Amino acid sequence: MNTNRYCVIMAGGIGSRFWPKSRQTMPKQFLDILGTGKSFIRHTYERFAPMIAPDHFLVVTNRRYRDLVLEHLPELKPEQVLCEPVGRNTAPCIAYAAYLLRKTDPAAEMVVTPADHLILDETTFRSIIGECFDYAAANGALMTVGVQPTRPDTGYGYIQVSDDAPISKVKCFTEKPDLAMAQTFLQSGEFFWNSGIFVWQVSSIVAAFAKYLPEHHQLFEQLLPVLRTADEEAAVERVFAVCRAVSIDYGIMEKADNVFVRCGEFGWSDVGTWGSVYQHARKDRYANAVPSEGCYLYDTRSSLVSIPKEKVAVISGLKDYIVVDTEDVLMICPRSEEQNIKKYIDEVKFHNGERYI
């Protein structure tokens, strides 16, 4: 293994789109929503483990999930878990890890990955990440990983390439398009899904922060003397209290001129919604996705049912529904209305406070 290479796992999400299965106390990255036997963050760790040594992982998370991270990734030492006092989107999250590496290993190269994505073809994926590391090191490039789109998905960001070389300069980033535009993107062949996975040298991303997010650069540069000292936590608290929330895409990737994309096909999904879980789950002959045992379905089709272990469900007459039962919350809603989950959460919260959230 290349000893300068690090993997930074972003695991700070607080989890609401998979409510009621995901909860503030147990967000998506720590769940096994697809019923694979392992949590998303565990899969993410194991995906990179063949190419990154255990002590070269960093996980950036909200501090309330510190113990959960160490529980799911017992290979890590506590100091490999960087705790944000509050989420400020991806740029500060990445800056925390990047500036720490700048201090401890200035020659570091890093891959940044969300903790909660699905990747089916991990061998191809690792080979692509390897290419990205090589290209980033050779060219001082900020690399992003693009995914060959298979449908006009309006929930993803898109990356337009400049040419059809395996590694292409990025022409343009586009946030979630409407359906017509997504269809145009798909037909053009020039657009790829933005996986949110990045590869670069620490020196390159620090230089980009200095140029495109100078406030953040200043704040995190001031942190350098106290990182890995007893004062780190208090200083990080002060930095996150004042630093602006901004995504790495908007803050740097869309503006920098050394951004390149390696596009590929490796069975990627951000598994961002129950609909996406439905899509990836194994289905029975009536197109029901029933990862749980103990479900007895009658006249029920194209539905997703998730119930607690040891519980039994008898369900009749549902078409295209999501049924998620947990110890203290039951949700039944049409698959087409999963975007309302936020509304449900708000109403339950209004009447009960944080208890069921």
Added chain:
Amino acid sequence: MNTNRYCVIMAGGIGSRFWPKSRQTMPKQFLDILGTGKSFIRHTYERFAPMIAPDHFLVVTNRRYRDLVLEHLPELKPEQVLCEPVGRNTAPCIAYAAYLLRKTDPAAEMVVTPADHLILDETTFRSIIGECFDYAAANGALMTVGVQPTRPDTGYGYIQVSDDAPISKVKCFTEKPDLAMAQTFLQSGEFFWNSGIFVWQVSSIVAAFAKYLPEHHQLFEQLLPVLRTADEEAAVERVFAVCRAVSIDYGIMEKADNVFVRCGEFGWSDVGTWGSVYQHARKDRYANAVPSEGCYLYDTRSSLVSIPKEKVAVISGLKDYIVVDTEDVLMICPRSEEQNIKKYIDEVKFHNGERYI
């Protein structure tokens, strides 16, 4: 209070039509399915308490429910709970109580009532029961209570009267008719619902057993010497092991020539199905019956939702459904298919044994 009057509550049902809320370990009579704050058996006791002294109640139940009965009716002494080793329909159940009273109070008069019915107008009801006691005592009659029908219900038995006097000789009993016949019954004005509530002198019903169910008479008469002795349980075990299962309606009421009916209106229902619970429950503006708190309904109409206390349910897009959630079983089915509950139970039992039944 008339000191010869007794109330016999039949509480031996094992509860399956309200599955998964009713369970073998907790049948309907011990549940508060309508959300009134009291169990059915408690309501039944309190309904008769103004006219029957506490020590003049007898409850006949399956022996596995003995402790539950005493818990729900702490006014009773243990010897007031008569335990059947096995259910043999209503005739043996009633015989057990009647022959016991024959021994302890030969002049006894008794009202027999199911433990799990709903009666809204209890004052009118008690006045009717009082009339029945008087008429039965004066005429040696076997009295049954008829209910003015309000719809052509095919789930009830019907009683045809001979005339329109308040107390009429019964012309005919008819078990559950088909819809066309039920409509004819309703239009004729001669037919009333059979409430399954009976009033008679113990001497009258014992004479009827002797005449119409001689085998049962012989078996229960043999019991007399041991009733209220240490040998009672073993002897009752032997009697129930051999006695034929038969209903009091089929075995005696349909055959005897001294059967009279007092018809009335007192807001009666046997609450025999979830549909009947729905009918009697308070509904919101969208016709949803939601006795439980913590339910958040969207685009949901004419549905019945029952969830455990302390649990929250978010339900969207259901029309005419029954949703019953319990600690270990969730059932979702169209209201029109509640007759399938038995099928559901069978399948769950096939795969899991008695655990969820």
